Amino acid sequence: MVGGETDNKDLMMDFSLNEEQRAWQMKARKFAQEEIRPISLQRDQIADPRKTFDWEIIKKGSKLGFRTAAVPKEWGGYGIDFVTQALVMAELAKGDSAISKTFSQCWKWSHLIAAVCTEEQKERFLKPFLADDTFVLGKGITEPSAGSDNRLPPDDDPKAGVKLRAERNGDEWILNGEKAFIANGSIAKLFFLDVRTNPHVRLRDGVTLFLVPSDTPGFRVGKVFNKNGWRFYQNAEMIFENARVPHANIVGEVNGAYKKSTGDTSGGDIFGDLELAANALGVCEAACEQALHLARTKMQSGKLLKEQQVVQLKIDKMHMLTEALRSFVLRVACEHDQKMHSANAGLAMNFSTDVIQDVTELNMDIHDGAGCVDVGADKLVRDSFIWTHLAGDSVQRMKVARRIIK
Amino acid sequence: MYNLHLSAEQLEFRDTVRDFVAQEIKPIALKPERLEPFEHPLLMEILDKASNLGLRTLALSEENGGAGADSLTSCIVTEELAVGDVDIAAVLAETSTLSHILFHRLMTPAQRNRFLPQFLKDDRYHLAFAGPEPGTDTRLGVNYHCASTPSRIATKAVRAGNGDWVINGIKDCVLNAPVAKLFVVQVATDLDRSDRQDTNLLLVPYDAPGLAVREQNQAKLRCHGAGGELIFGDCRVPAENLLSAEVGSAAALWNRAVERGSPQEQALNLGIGRAAYEAALDYAQLRVQGGRRIIEHQAIGTKLAEIAISLEVARNAIWQAAYASDHPDAVADRSLPDLPLQIIAKVFTSEAVYRAAKDAAEVFGAMGVMRDMPLQKYVHDALVCLHSGDGNSDAKLRIAEALAGYRRP
Numbered sequence: 001m002v003g004g005e006t007d008n009k010d011l012m013m014d015f016s017l018n019e020e021q022r023a024w025q026m027k028a029r030k031f032a033q034e035e036i037r038p039i040s041l042q043r044d045q046i047a048d049p050r051k052t053f054d055w056e057i058i059k060k061g062s063k064l065g066f067r068t069a070a071v072p073k074e075w076g077g078y079g080i081d082f083v084t085q086a087l088v089m090a091e092l093a094k095g096d097s098a099i100s101k102t103f104s105q106c107w108k109w110s111h112l113i114a115a116v117c118t119e120e121q122k123e124r125f126l127k128p129f130l131a132d133d134t135f136v137l138g139k140g141i142t143e144p145s146a147g148s149d150n151r152l153p154p155d156d157d158p159k160a161g162v163k164l165r166a167e168r169n170g171d172e173w174i175l176n177g178e179k180a181f182i183a184n185g186s187i188a189k190l191f192f193l194d195v196r197t198n199p200h201v202r203l204r205d206g207v208t209l210f211l212v213p214s215d216t217p218g219f220r221v222g223k224v225f226n227k228n229g230w231r232f233y234q235n236a237e238m239i240f241e242n243a244r245v246p247h248a249n250i251v252g253e254v255n256g257a258y259k260k261s262t263g264d265t266s267g268g269d270i271f272g273d274l275e276l277a278a279n280a281l282g283v284c285e286a287a288c289e290q291a292l293h294l295a296r297t298k299m300q301s302g303k304l305l306k307e308q309q310v311v312q313l314k315i316d317k318m319h320m321l322t323e324a325l326r327s328f329v330l331r332v333a334c335e336h337d338q339k340m341h342s343a344n345a346g347l348a349m350n351f352s353t354d355v356i357q358d359v360t361e362l363n364m365d366i367h368d369g370a371g372c373v374d375v376g377a378d379k380l381v382r383d384s385f386i387w388t389h390l391a392g393d394s395v396q397r398m399k400v401a402r403r404i405i406k
Numbered sequence: 407m408y409n410l411h412l413s414a415e416q417l418e419f420r421d422t423v424r425d426f427v428a429q430e431i432k433p434i435a436l437k438p439e440r441l442e443p444f445e446h447p448l449l450m451e452i453l454d455k456a457s458n459l460g461l462r463t464l465a466l467s468e469e470n471g472g473a474g475a476d477s478l479t480s481c482i483v484t485e486e487l488a489v490g491d492v493d494i495a496a497v498l499a500e501t502s503t504l505s506h507i508l509f510h511r512l513m514t515p516a517q518r519n520r521f522l523p524q525f526l527k528d529d530r531y532h533l534a535f536a537g538p539e540p541g542t543d544t545r546l547g548v549n550y551h552c553a554s555t556p557s558r559i560a561t562k563a564v565r566a567g568n569g570d571w572v573i574n575g576i577k578d579c580v581l582n583a584p585v586a587k588l589f590v591v592q593v594a595t596d597l598d599r600s601d602r603q604d605t606n607l608l609l610v611p612y613d614a615p616g617l618a619v620r621e622q623n624q625a626k627l628r629c630h631g632a633g634g635e636l637i638f639g640d641c642r643v644p645a646e647n648l649l650s651a652e653v654g655s656a657a658a659l660w661n662r663a664v665e666r667g668s669p670q671e672q673a674l675n676l677g678i679g680r681a682a683y684e685a686a687l688d689y690a691q692l693r694v695q696g697g698r699r700i701i702e703h704q705a706i707g708t709k710l711a712e713i714a715i716s717l718e719v720a721r722n723a724i725w726q727a728a729y730a731s732d733h734p735d736a737v738a739d740r741s742l743p744d745l746p747l748q749i750i751a752k753v754f755t756s757e758a759v760y761r762a763a764k765d766a767a768e769v770f771g772a773m774g775v776m777r778d779m780p781l782q783k784y785v786h787d788a789l790v791c792l793h794s795g796d797g798n799s800d801a802k803l804r805i806a807e808a809l810a811g812y813r814r815p
Contacts, residue, residue, distance in 0.1 A: 047444055049777075147771050148695040157697040181772045226442055228775045228782040235772075300547045301554065308548060310799045357764075368793035369800065371543060373626050385785065388764070389771045394705035 021084045027064060028088040032095030035060055040096035040232075044379050049226040053187060053234050055134060061103055062133035066092065070107035070271075072114050075122065076130045082336035085271075086278040086329050093282025094289075097383045098232035100282060102136065104275050105183050109137040109192055111271050116251055117211075125190055125211060138188035140164075140179035140212075140238055148395045150194070152402075153203040161203035164240060166195040166210065168247070173197075173210070175218070175243040185236025186221045189214050197255050204258035209251040218243030229382035270336060273345035276391040277329045280352035280384075284322040287363035287380050291318060298370050305370055314362045321355045328352075346400030353392025356384040410725075416479050422459065423486040430455055431490030438778035448585065448632055450530070452494055457529035461487070461498050465506040470518070471526045472505060478728040481673035485721075488677020489684070492787050493624075495677060496631030497532060499670045500582045504533040508590065512649050512660065517609065520646075521588060534586035536577040536610075536636050545796045546803045553815045559605055561638060563593040569645035571608055573616070573638040583634025584621045587612050590649065590660075591636070607649040607660055616641030625786075628793045630674065669727040669748050672755045675791040676720050679759035682766035682784040683713045690769055700769070709765050716758035723751040746808050749801050756792045763788040 017025065035057060046052045061067060070085060071077020080088070085107060092100035106129075113126050129135045141150050141162070149160040164177035175195060179185070191212045198206035212219065222237030253259070295306040295315060305311050328348045335344060360380040367377045390396075412420070431452055440446065456462065465480055466472020475483070480502065487495035509522055525531045538544075542557050561575025573593060580589070589610045610617060618637040627633045649660075687710060690701035700706045727747040729736065736742045767774030767781040774781045792798065807814070 045444075047442075142772070145694075148700075152696065154697040160695070160697060225772075226777040228777055228786070300543065300545065301549055303548045310803075364789075364793070365797070365799070368628060369545075369797040371545070371796075373628055373793075378625075381789070385764075385767070385775050385782070388768050389774060393768050393771070394703075394709070398705065 017083070017087070021081070021087060024069075024080060024084045025087040025091055028066070028091035029094075031061060031064055031066070032091050036092065036095030036099050040099070041376060041379060043096075044231045045375075046231070049224045049231065049234075050186065052231045054232070057099060058102065058136065059133045061092075061099075066103045067106050067133070067136070068110065068130055069103075071110045071126065071130060075114065075126055077110065082271075082274065082333040083330065086274060086281075086333040089275060089278040090282035090285065090326075090329070093279040094285045095282075096232060097279055097283045097386075098230040100279055101230065101233055101275075102184065104279070106137045108271050108275060109139055112139075112192060112251075120248070121211060121251070129190065132189070135189045136184050136187055137190055137192075138182055138184035139192040139194075140182045140185070141194045142181050143178060144180045148393075150203065151395050152399055155202060158200060158202050158206070162194050162196050162207050163199075164193065164195050165199065166197050166208065166245070168197075169244075171247050172244045173247060173250075175210075175212075175240040175245060177240055178222070179238040181225060181235045182238050183233065183235055185238050186224050186234045191238070192251065194257050201255075206255055207257040208254050209257040210245055211249040211251060212243070212245055216243050216245060227386070229379075229384065229386045270341055270345060273349040273391075274329070274332050274336060276387065277325065277332065277345075277348040277352040280356035280387060280391075281322070281325050281329050283356050283380055283383060284318070284325060284359040287360045287377070288315075288318050288322055290374070290377055290380075291315060291363045291366045294367060294370065294372060298372060300370060305366070310369075311366060314366050318359045318362045321359050325352055325355045343400050343403045346396075346403065349391045350397050350400060353387040356387050357381075360384040412482070416482055419475070419479060420482050420486060423461070423483050424489075426456070426459060427486055427490035431487075431494065435491040435494075436780050441780060441783055442777045446493065448493055448497065449491060452491070453497060453585075454529045456487070456494065456498055462501050462529070462532070463505055463526065464498070464502040466502070467506065467510045470505075470509050470522060472502075475502075476728075477669060477731040478725060480668075480670050481724055481728045484670045484673040485677040485680065488674040489681045492630045492674060492678055493632065495674050496629070497582055497585060499668075499674060500534065500631060501532045501586075503668055503670065504535060504590070507660070508533065512607070514650065516646065517649070521609070525588070528587070530585070531587045532582050532585040534580050534582035534589050536580045536583075536589050536591045538577065538579045540576055540578050545800045546807075547800065550803045551807060551810070551812055559592055559594040561591065561593050563595050563606065563608060565645075566642070570642045571645065571647065573608065573610070573641040573643070575638050577636040577638075578622065578634075579627050579629070580634055580636055581629060581631055583619050583636060584632045589617075589636065591638075592660075608643055609647040609649060610641065610643050614641050614643055625790070628790050630787065630790060669724050669731065669751055671791075671794070672720070672724045672727070672748070672751045675752075675755045675759050675788070676717060676724060678784055678787045678791065679713070679717050679720070679755075679762045682759075682763040682781065682788070683710075683717060685780060685784075686710060686713065686766035686769040706769060709769065713762040713765055716762045720751070720755040720758050723747075723754050727751045746805055749805055752795070753798050753801050753805070756788075756794070756798060760785075760788040760792045 039054060039057060043052050043054060065078050068077045069080045069088065073079035089100050089104050092103060113122060143163055146161050146163060150162060154160050164175060164179060166173040166175045193210045193212050194207050195210050196206055197208040218241050220239050222239045225235040227235065295311055296304065298305045328351060332345045332348045364377045364381050367374045434449060434452065460473050461483060463472035464475045464483060468474040484495050484499045487498060509518055539560050561573065561577060563571045563573045566572050591608045591610050593606055593608055595604045595606045612619060616639050620635045622633045622635055624633060690706050690710060691699055693700045696703060730742050730747050737744050763785045767785050770781050773779050776782065
C-alpha cells in the first residue's frame with residue numbers, strides 16, 4: 001500500500017478479501033497487465049471509431065470469465081459478489097477503462113436477465129449468451145431528444161423522455177424511431193430497450209422494456225459515435241423502421257419498465273453507479289502509477305523530480321483522492337452484497353467524476369510541467385471526460401440529492 | 407483617472423474581425439469533417455484572407471505599412487480570431503508581433519529595404535523566431551530562488567572566408583516554422599574567443615541552402631498554430647544578415663522585447679473560452695429537457711453564469727497586462743503594481759478557461775465528447791494553453807520570486 005510501513009504493499013487493503021475475491025482480483029490484474037495494457041494506447045489512437053474495437057481481447061477475456069462473471073452460478077455463470085465485481089472492474093480499468101467497461105456492460109444486463117426475465121426468456125437468451133464468447137449485451141435508453149428527461153423525468157410532461165414507439169400487431173410489436181449513443185450498439189447481440197408503448201402518459205407509466213436481438217428485421221445500426229475518450233467503447237445510433245419484435249420478448253409488463261414490481265430494480269442503477277465509480281478507481285491507479293514512475297526517474301537540473309515540493313504536493317493529492325475513492329467504492333460494494341441500498345452508490349459515482357478528473361489532470365500536470373508531454377497521460381484525461389455526462393453532470397447529482405432529501 | 411473605453415478604431419477592429427470569424431472562419435473550421443480527424447492542417451486560404459484584412463501586419467508600424475496596433479488592440483483582435491480558429495489566431499499573432507520587433511526596432515535601413523517589400527507583398531510571408539533547442543530546459547523548478555547557469559546556445563555560426571555566416575545546429579519548437587519565409591535565428595558566434603558566449607541573431611530565409619524545416623506535432627509541443635524543427639547543416643547566409651550593425655546588441659534588444667511576454671497568448675486562450683461559452687449559451691437556449699429550455703434550469707443557468715464570470719475576470723487581467731505593456735509609465739507612477747502582470751494573467755486565464763470549457767462541454771451532455779462537435783476541441787485547446795510554456799507551477803514560482811523581490815543574477 002502507498003506509504004505503508006512495510007514493503008508488502010498489498011497488506012492494508014486486501015486483508016479483508018476472501019480467497020475467491022483475491023483470486024479474481026489477481027486474475028484481472030494479470031489479464032490487464034499482460035493483455036489489455038499492450039493494446040490500450042494502440043486502440044485509442046485509431047482514427048476510425050468503428051475500428052477501435054477488438055474482438056480478440058473480448059474473446060480472451062470471455063474465456064477467463066470476465067464477460068459472464070456476474071451471471072448467477074445456477075445459470076452457469078460465476079456469480080461473483082459486488083465486492084469482487086468492483087475489484088475486477090478497477091483492475092481491468094487500470095489496463096484500459098473502455099475495455100473494462102465493455103465487459104462490465106455485460107454484467108450490468110446479465111444482472112437484469114437473472115432478476116426479471118421469465119424462465120422461458122432465460123432459456124432463449126441467457127443460454128446463448130453464456131455459450132458465445134462474442135455475445136455482448138447492450139441497453140438502449142437515450143435518444144437524440146431524450147437524455148436528461150429519462151434520468152430525471154418531469155412529472156408534468158408526457159412528451160418528455162423516450163420516443164421510440166412500439167405498436168402492437170397481433171403477437172408482435174412494431175418499433176419505429178431511434179436510439180443514440182447506445183453502448184455496445186454496433187456490436188451487441190442482444191439489447192434491452194426502453195420503448196414507448198403509451199405516448200399519452202408520463203414516462204414512468206408509458207414505457208415497456210423489450211428484449212431485442214441484433215438480427216431483428218427492421219433494425220439497423222446507424223453511425224458509430226466518434227468520442228474523444230473511451231475510444232475502444234462502441235457507442236452507436238440504433239435505427240428502427242417497422243422493426244418486428246415478438247410479444248414474448250417483453251420483460252415484465254406492458255408499460256411496466258419503470259415500475260418497481262417488474263422493471264429494472266436490481267440490475268441497472270444499483271450496479272451502474274458502482275460500475276462507474278469502480279472503473280474510475282482503476283483509471284486513478286493508472287494515473288498514480290504513471291506519475292510516480294516519472295517523479296522517481298525524471299531528472300531536472302540534476303535532481304529527481306520527486307525532490308520538488310510542488311511535485312510532492314501533487315502526488316499527495318492524487319493518492320489522497322484515489323484512496324478515498326477506493327474506500328468509498330468498496331464500502332458501496334459491501335453494502336450491495338448485504339442488500340443495503342442507499343444513496344451511497346450514487347454519491348460514489350458523483351464523487352468518482354471529480355476524483356478521476358482531478359487525478360488524471362494532476363498526472364498530466366506533473367508530466368507537462370517536466371516537459372514530458374505524454375500520450376498515455378493524455379489518454380487518461382480524455383477517458384476521464386466521459387464521466388462528466390455519465391456520472392457527474394448536474395442531473396446525475398440532483399437525482400442522488402433528491403433521493404437523500406425526500 | 408480610470409478609463410476602460412476602447413477607441414473607435416479598436417471597436418472597429420473588433421467588429422470587423424468578429425464578422426470575419428462568423429462569415430469566413432467558423433463555417434469552415436467547425437465542419438465535422440475538419441473536426442473529426444486527429445490532425446487539423448492550417449487553413450491557408452483563411453490565413454490569406456486574414457492577411458488581406460491586414461491582420462498579418464497588424465502590429466507593424468504604420469510608416470512600415472502596417473496598422474501600428476498596440477498590445478491591447480492586438481489582444482482584442484487575437485481573442486476574436488481565436489473564437490473562430492485558434493491556430494489561425496496563433497500564426498497571425500506571431501507574425502504580427504515579430505514584424506513590429508523586427509522591422510521597426512531591429513533591422514538596419516538596408517535590411518528593411520531588402521526584406522520589407524517582399525513581406526508586405528506576399529500574403530503567405532510569415533515570420534518565426536528560432537530560439538529553443540532540443541533539451542533546453544527553461545523551467546525554474548529546483549532552481550527556484552537560487553542562481554542557475556543559463557543554458558548555452560548550441561547552434562553555432564562562423565564566418566567563412568568571403569564573410570558569409572555558416573550555421574550548424576538544430577532548433578525545435580519553433581512557432582510558425584512550417585509557414586515562415588524568414589527566420590530570426592539565435593546563434594552562438596564566439597567571435598571574441600573568450601569564455602563568454604556571444605549570442606547573435608541572424609536573418610535566415612526559409613530557402614537558404616543548408617536549412618531543412620520539419621513540421622512538429624502541435625499537441626506534443628503544447629502550443630497552437632504551427633510548430634517545427636529547423637536543421638542547419640552548413641547553412642549559409644550573407645554577412646549582411648546579422649541583425650543590427652553592432653555584434654551582440656540585437657540579442658540584448660531582443661531579450662528585452664520578448665522578456666515581458668505577450669498577453670496576446672492569454673487573449674488567444676480567452677478566445678477559446680469565448681467559443682465554448684457562446685456555443686453553450688446558444689445550445690442552452692435551444693435544447694429542451696425537463697419541460698423547458700435548459701437555460702431555465704438553475705443548474706445550467708448557474709453554470710453559464712460561472713463561465714461568464716471566469717471570462718470577464720480573465721479579460722480584465724489580460725487587458726491590464728496589455729495596458730501595462732503599452733504604458734510602462736503606468737507602473738512607474740504607481741497606477742499599476744510592479745508585478746509580472748502577464749504571468750498573473752496567464753495562470754488565471756488558463757485555469758479559468760479550462761474549467762469554463764469543461765463546463766460548457768457538460769451543457770452539451772454526451773455531445774460534449776464527440777469529435778464531430780467543437781466542444782471537445784475547445785476543451786483540448788484550453789488544455790494546451792493550461793500546459794503551454796513552462797506550465798503554471800513554474801509560472802507561480804516566477805511570480806513568487808517577484809513577490810519576494812528576488813532578482814535572477
